[in-house]
Amino acid sequence: GQQLNQSPQSMFIQEGEDVSMNCTSSSIFNTWLWYKQDPGEGPVLLIALYKAGELTSNGRLTAQFGITRKDSFLNISASIPSDVGIYFCAGQGIIQGAQKLVFGQGTRLTINP
Amino acid sequence: DSGVTQTPKHLITATGQRVTLRCSPRSGDLSVYWYQQSLDQGLQFLIQYYNGEERAKGNILERFSAQQFPDLHSELNLSSLELGDSALYFCASGQSGPSTDTQYFGPGTRLTVL
Numbered sequence: 001g002q003q004l005n006q007s008p009q010s011m012f013i014q015e016g017e018d019v020s021m022n023c024t025s026s027s028i029f030n031t032w033l034w035y036k037q038d039p040g041e042g043p044v045l046l047i048a049l050y051k052a053g054e055l056t057s058n059g060r061l062t063a064q065f066g067i068t069r070k071d072s073f074l075n076i077s078a079s080i081p082s083d084v085g086i087y088f089c090a091g092q093g094i095i096q097g098a099q100k101l102v103f104g105q106g107t108r109l110t111i112n113p
Numbered sequence: 114d115s116g117v118t119q120t121p122k123h124l125i126t127a128t129g130q131r132v133t134l135r136c137s138p139r140s141g142d143l144s145v146y147w148y149q150q151s152l153d154q155g156l157q158f159l160i161q162y163y164n165g166e167e168r169a170k171g172n173i174l175e176r177f178s179a180q181q182f183p184d185l186h187s188e189l190n191l192s193s194l195e196l197g198d199s200a201l202y203f204c205a206s207g208q209s210g211p212s213t214d215t216q217y218f219g220p221g222t223r224l225t226v227l
Binding site: 041 | 117155156158171205218220
């Protein structure tokens with residue numbers, strides 16, 4: 001199925017470092033969502049973006065809805081051990097005539113203490 | 114806790130069998146979505162129901178079917194199971210606004226087909 005191009009696929013960082021990941025698509029979306037998934041658990045919504053250019057923060061997390069509506073990024077500042085997990089972006093828009101939510105392949109974040 | 118519940122949490126069965134996964138959406142949400150997540154893969158959208166009716170279809174096999182009941186809970190039926198059907202199955206719910214729908218995920222059902 002159609003998916004977003006999410007990068008990087010994995011990141012290995014030191015505790016305290018900042019993290020940046022992004023998603024791009026050839027399709028225009030009207031919503032961008034960022035989720036975090038812990039092993040064996042369901043994705044948990046971190047940030048939702050509804051307007052092009054919107055910049056939203058949730059604690060140490062900041063995400064932006066790209067002006068072109070085809071991309072979004074997520075930044076995590078001053079990473080801590082509990083940030084470990086897989087981060088998924090998701091774009092929502094009209095695809096093949098129907099409202100659909102499309103997920104990126106995920107960014108696996110590993111933090112070295 | 115997202116407010117979305119799924120049962121069972123784990124399911125182990127044999128090839129050729131049929132199973133039913135259940136999902137209860139968050140209070141007030143009319144939409145239910147089903148996703149499949151295989152090992153080391155992203156989330157694949159299967160199907161969406163809105164207020165009892167099918168609204169969108171993704172990569173759902175013909176051996177799979179779903180329905181949403183009047184109380185808005187949903188069931189995903191998987192039949193003639195194959196080894197490759199082993200995966201995490203997630204349900205998500207949302208309110209399905211006119212142009213957007215933020216989805217909240219349940220904890221998932223891990224299906225193992227032996």
